[in-house]
Amino acid sequence: MILYVNACVRKESRTERLAKALLKRLGGEYEEVKLAGEKLQPLSEEMLDRRTELIERREYSDPMFRLARQFQKADEIVIAAPYWDLSFPAILKLYLENVYVTGLVSAYTESGEPHGLCRAGKLWYVTTAGGPYVPDFSYAYIRTMARDYFGIPETELIAAEMLDVQGYDAAGIVENKIREIEQGS
Numbered sequence: 333m334i335l336y337v338n339a340c341v342r343k344e345s346r347t348e349r350l351a352k353a354l355l356k357r358l359g360g361e362y363e364e365v366k367l368a369g370e371k372l373q374p375l376s377e378e379m380l381d382r383r384t385e386l387i388e389r390r391e392y393s394d395p396m397f398r399l400a401r402q403f404q405k406a407d408e409i410v411i412a413a414p415y416w417d418l419s420f421p422a423i424l425k426l427y428l429e430n431v432y433v434t435g436l437v438s439a440y441t442e443s444g445e446p447h448g449l450c451r452a453g454k455l456w457y458v459t460t461a462g463g464p465y466v467p468d469f470s471y472a473y474i475r476t477m478a479r480d481y482f483g484i485p486e487t488e489l490i491a492a493e494m495l496d497v498q499g500y501d502a503a504g505i506v507e508n509k510i511r512e513i514e515q516g517s
């Protein structure tokens with residue numbers, strides 16, 4: 333199953349257009365989590381206590397872990413998120429907090445080393461930026477989480493940039509990127 337984590341916000345999202353082109357190339361069938369519709373909450377003390385209790389009892393079938401279970405069993409994952417404030421929309425961080433469930437997507441060895449429990453072999457991170465794209469606090473962070481903590485060995489970045497800078501042909505940049513995605517280059 334391909335999991336599409338959609339952190340795009342605008343109806344006319346260009347990031348979403350790139351992600352849809354990729355999903356089409358990957359085979360067209362996917363499960364979408366549209367984060368704007370998920371009513372995700374920041375983890376409160378009450379939620380954390382409940383989560384810790386459930387993890388201690390290994391009750392991973394609890395509805396609280398629905399998104400984490402889905403993430404764990406995906407064969408491939410596509411995350412689409414616009415470049416916001418050098419990073420990505422906060423809702424994606426909320427999603428990661430909800431998904432990062434110890435014992436389900438990640439575990440620690442006896443010597444304290446993290447190792448991943450996710451099935452996915454590859455994660456794509458799709459983004460667009462108004463100006464130059466700097467991956468440090470978005471793709472680089474997701475890549476580290478994926479490889480070192482979730483056990484997803486391969487990651488790939490697809491990015492289109494300079495879309496809001498005067499003098500740049502935003503529509504042309506997006507169309508070129510879509511063509512590149514379609515051709516798998």
Ligand SMILES: Cc1cc2nc3c(=O)[nH]c(=O)nc-3n(C[C@H](O)[C@H](O)[C@H](O)COP(=O)(O)O)c2cc1C
Binds near residue numbers: 345415460465495
């Ligand atoms: C809240 C917000 C923050 C943004 N922050 C940045 C930024 O730090 N750097 C940048 O180059 N563009 C920034 N942009 C511009 C977006 O990255 C750009 O318009 C992007 O293509 C939006 O993606 P979308 O078309 O999928 O919504 C920001 C836009 C918004 C709405």
